[in-house]
Amino acid sequence: MxxxxxxxxxxxxxxxxxxxxxxxxxxxxxxxxxxxxxxxxxxxxxxxxxxxxxxLGGLSIAATRDVLAAVGEAHTTEGKLGAISYALPVPVADSPVADSAQGAADQTAAEAEVAELIAAMHWQTPDASPHVRGLTEALKALRRVDADYRPGELAAYAELANSIARLDLERAATFGDDAEAVAERAVIVFALSAPVLELLRRLAQEDQVRRRVAERGEALS
Amino acid sequence: MxxxxxxxxxxxxxxxxxxxxxxxxxxxxxxxxxxxxxxxxxxxxxxxxxxxxxxLGGLSIAATRDVLAAVGEAHTTEGKLGAISYALPVPVADSPVADSAQGAADQTAAEAEVAELIAAMHWQTPDASPHVRGLTEALKALRRVDADYRPGELAAYAELANSIARLDLERAATFGDDAEAVAERAVIVFALSAPVLELLRRLAQEDQVRRRVAERGEALS
The missing domain is CATH 1.10.1660.10 (Multidrug-efflux Transporter Regulator; Chain: A; Domain 2)
Structure with missing residues (x-):
């Protein structure tokens, strides 16, 4: 055409x-x-x-190019999935180097929190993983507003994340045996499911808030 | 000072x-x-x-003002939570009105999919909810790339989203009885947990891909 x-x-x-x-x-x-x-x-x-x-994915042109290049990179399906996973932008901007005692303490605490979580979950993710660094940045930012997770809370979310990732990989793999086709589907599942998941979380939050309001016999503005 | x-x-x-x-x-x-x-x-x-x-939240100045205004709006904790939930930007841009037969069919199919899910989950969310409209847009975009969810898949994600929302509301509520204080914490939990959750999902995906690679005796590039 x-x-x-x-x-x-x-x-x-x-x-x-x-x-x-x-x-x-x-x-x-x-x-x-x-x-x-x-x-x-x-x-x-x-x-x-x-x-x-x-x-839908909110990716820049440069990020889109990197992700699409990853589809062609490795030879096996698993290799391609790994390359795609690393090519996707991490949703947390790097913060400037800690310039205060408090900043340094937050950095140390966030690193320890992430290391402890990864050990508890038996996750096989190296310290150099962009996702490890991203999570450290996110937890540091939450500490700065006194909203760090209490013991066990982060692990509870991580258990649910494990179940979600299992669904994701099943969903990516159900598109046939061809490594290239699976990789293209993986891009969709890895990059485009985040907004769907976030909206499902928002709907569930809205439902639970509405139920509480109804129990109190109030009207929601 | x-x-x-x-x-x-x-x-x-x-x-x-x-x-x-x-x-x-x-x-x-x-x-x-x-x-x-x-x-x-x-x-x-x-x-x-x-x-x-x-x-961390990636909110614009206008969105931040709306969310902070919502903290002060309602009188009860639940009312404030509802206002905050609606003030947060929806992570899916509205797409232009369907200009083709295929676009119209995708719209109808996505609307039916969302309505069916909400009924199955017994979610008390009105059609006018920004989250209902956002999810419809997201599913429409996925249909356009032939990546619609198979029967049961979306419900499986929604069940996990329910568990996550339950953790979120517990986390927001543990900051005392003062409605204003709970609302400020709810802003953090509602707006700032999304990147943490996404990073946990990415870590879990990475772990599962690495395990598959290891099973095959390959090295991950």
Whole structure:
């Protein structure tokens, strides 16, 4: 199909398609003339994935490129899953180096909290993992507002996270045996399920708040 | 304390403090002269909360103002929790109105999926809830990349979300009986736990991928 048809099918403007081509997110079409290219179903599919990652997933163009590159990187399904997991942006910005005694104490406490949790969960994640560093930053930020987790609380959340990850991996694996296809699905499950999970959490919170309000016989504004 | 001392204690530049004052995020200090004001511990606390919401929580200044206004709005703890829950930004951008037959079909299917889930979970959430609309948008986006949930999958996630919300509400409620104090804590739990939960999910995913790689005797790149 021509680029105009590709644009219509994928719901992406022609200018954006050209931009994604230049940025290396979309493979080239088959050249049919000096300025014409023929695109296939794989381009429609890839464009829809790019659109989902940049809108629902909230990924930048650079992050999208890294994640899509990870799909092609490793040879095995598991290798690809590992590469994708590390390519996804971590949802916590690095904070500046602690410039106070309190900051240094918070850093030490957060590191100890994460190490203790990982040991208790028997998680096989190295200290250099972006997720270990991200969690340390998040816990440090919570300590700064006196909202650190009490003993056992973080482990209770981690147990639920284990169950969620088990569902995620099942969901990624049910898309056939082809490593590339599983990897593309894994990108969707790893990168796009976070907003769904967050909305389910919000709905459940809303339900529980509403039940408490109803028990008290009040009206919710 | 003077504004310079407040800046040092909260770790927020003086210019930012003045900006938060102008934007209505921070209450005024006690005026001691035409251009001088005296600030208290409540200002330190509020500034740390603003900093946590805008960095770890990723909230805009406008969203932060809405959430902080909700803390003061309702009279009861439950009313405040409801107001905060609705003031928090929904993590899914609204998509343009469906302009194709496929878009309209995806909209109908996503709406039915959400309605069925809410009925199955016995959630007391009205159709007008921002979380109901957000979940509908998210499921529509997943349908567009052929990644809709299979029967039972979404309910399995929703059950785990229920358990998480139960932990969240317990965590918010353990900060005393004062409605205002509970509401401030609820802001932290509702708005700042999402990145922690996402990082725990990522760690659990990483652990499970590593275990599979180890079973196959491979090295993870």
């Amino acid at each position: 021509k680029i105009s048809e590709l644009s219509r099918r994928a719901g992406v403007p022609v200018a954006s398609i050209k931009y994604f081509r230049r940025e290396g997110l979309l493979p080239a079409g088959r050249a049919t003339a000096a300025t014409l290219a023929e695109y296939g179903e794989e381009h429609v599919q890839r464009l829809r994935l790019i659109k989902a990652l940049t809108t | 003077k504004i310079s001392e407040l800046s040092r204690r909260a770790g927020v530049p003086v210019a930012s403090i003045k900006y938060f004052r102008r934007e209505g995020l921070l209450p005024a200090g006690r005026a001691t002269a035409a251009t001088l004001a005296e600030y208290g511990e409540e200002h330190v606390q509020r500034l740390r909360l603003i900093k946590a919401l805008t960095t």
